[in-house]
Amino acid sequence: MTKIIGTTIKEKRHIIIIGAGFASSGEIQSYLSHVVDHFDLAHHIEFKTTVTRSAWSEQESKWLLNTECNGIVNKVRKADVLINAAGILNHYRYPDIPGLDSYRGRLIHTADWDHSVDLAGKRVSVIGAGASAVQVIPQIQPLVxxxxxxxxxxxxxxxxxDSFEGVDNNPDNPPDYIQRCKSLESYYNKLFPVFYRDSNTQTQKREELELWMRERIADPSLRKNLIPNYELGCRRISPGEPFLQALQKPNVTCVFSPILTYQPEGLETHDGIGISDVIIAATGFDTSFRPRFPLLGRNGVDLRDLWKDDPISYMGLGCAEFPNYLSMLGPNCPVANGSLIGSLEAMADFFVRLLKRVDSFDVATFMPDKGAQEDFNLQVEEFMKGAVWTGNCTSWYKRGKGGRITAVWPGSSLHYREVLEQDRWEDWNWTYRGRRYGIWGKGESAVEKAGGDHSHYLEHGPLLQMSSLA
Incomplete structure (x- = not known):
């Protein structure tokens, strides 16, 4: 952890050189730094500080946080509300393949790139063909x-x-820039019907994409193994024509036989041992939603244990029996339902409204009602019966091949925003420090306190013509 804004971006040390139309990690980090500077947020941030444990104190109605800074244990911090915004795609993982200690070459993860390793002229193996591989393979293929x-x-x-040609991409030209942003957001939001398994959109888009891939993969046997036989969208769809091009270069071999074990020379499959100077794991992240530190709720229940087998939450926002705890991107948040940026903003807006309620009504504790949480998850299961995410694929959305969908919202991103705007306070359990309506004070309105229009409820509008009633 370093004194840099956007540590999730910093942790992902990629080799990837992003092409036109996409922001690099450096550009994203620069933007975040600009936001922090613009709103003067740096003095609210504790850098180089790691949370090592958090526990709910029933007696104090507060969270007690243990932290460390550069290996030095800090005093226990107290918080009325704990918001876990650690994210889900930042704790990279290596594949569960035996024999790792026997391998004598270099092992690299795409999210923890070692820039000291020179790949030029090397024999390199990449494990995986998902989003990370789609990005990294076109970059390294010409080198190795x-x-x-x-x-x-x-x-x-x-x-x-589409590149939206004719639309200005310069943020210094706000009208055209906003129009470009709206075009991109609308493009992705309109794709949601493809995620209904039996929809005409699913059938049409799958046929179109299969034809598109066939036209770009020349070798019939390669085509057979690279075009999926599962529903479009069952796992993440990746934009990557350069990836398909790279796989067909003379110095590239695609291996479809399962990996059995690491060997000193490389990776062993049923077809033999592939010699590798460097092995690159493009194998993603720990997507269990479990916190990376002990997080103890009521009665000492650790959220890591509770979510070990099946992470269940209330709308991805909180969890029953964990008072005053909120999460950004919790289980069944809309990670694959359309544009995620708008959903993140909706979460933040909801948290602000909830915290205003806590402050206004002198709330001591709040947490999702267990019944509401159960009903939400029943709705998730019912919706997913007709969605592509329960299809015949291996995906982190369902923790493998046949698990419950834990990482997708039961609806579109636009639907998610509308749901959060409704403020279903009846789905939460509340306790109060004193009189919940003490905020009413002397019973005066804001107008009576500060002055203003004492008949503001009489608005100008269309007048009823009394003569027409005669």
């Missing part, structure tokens, strides 16, 4: 001597959306 790509499950690969 030999590239072996181990593919367990193929991904649907698509072209980039």
């Amino acid at each position: 001597k030999e590239l072996s790509v181990y593919i367990r499950t193929p991904s649907w690969i698509t072209s980039l959306p």
Whole structure:
């Protein structure tokens, strides 16, 4: 952890050089730093500080947080409300393959890139064919001597959306810039019907994309193994025509046989041992939603244990029996339902409204009602019966092949925003420090206190013509 805004971006040390139309990690981090500077937020941030434990104190109605800074244990911090905004795609993981200690070459994860390793002229193996591999393989293919790509499950690969030519991409031209942003957001939001398994949109888009991939994969056997046989959208769809092009270069071999074990020389499959100077794991992240530190709610229940097998929450926002605890991007948040940025903003807006209620009514504790949480998850299960995410694929959305969908909202991103705007306070349990309506004070309105229009409720509008009633 370093004194840099956007540590999630900093943790992901990619080799990837992003093309036109996409922001690099450096650009994103620069933007976040600009936001912090613009709103003067830096003095609210404790840098180089790691939370090592958090526990709910029933006696104080507060969260007690243990932290460390550069290995030095800090005093226990207290918080009325704990918001976990640690995210879900930042704790990278290596594949569960035996024999790792026996491998004598270099092992790199795409999210923890070692820039000291020179790949030029090397024999390199990449494990995985998901979003990370789609990005990294086109970048390293021209550099290496030999590239072996181990593919367990193929991904649907698509072209980039239209470039929206004629729309100004300069943020210094606000009207055109906003129009470009709206065009991009609308493009992705309109794709949601593809996620209904039996919809005409699913059938049409799948046929179109299959044809598109067939036209770009020349070898019939490669085509057979690279075009998925599961529903479009069952797992993440990746824009990556350069990826398909790279897989067909003379120095690239696609390996579809399952990896059995690491060997000193490389990776062993049923077809033999692939010699590798460097192995790159493009194998994603720990997506269990479990906190990376002990998080103890009522009666000492650790959220890591509670979510070990099946993470269940209330709308991805909180969890029953964990008072005054909120989460950004919790279980069943809309990570694959359309544009995520708007959903994150909706979460933040909801948290602000909730905290204003806590402050206004002198709330001591709040947490999702267990019954409401159960009903929400029943709705998730019912919705997913007709969604592509329960299809015949291996996906982190369902923690593998046959698990419950834990990472997708039961609806579109636009639907999510509308749901959060409704403020279903009846779905939460509240306790109060004193009189819940003490905020009413002397019973005066804001107008009576500060002055203003004492008959503001009489608005100008269309007048009823009394003569017409005669």
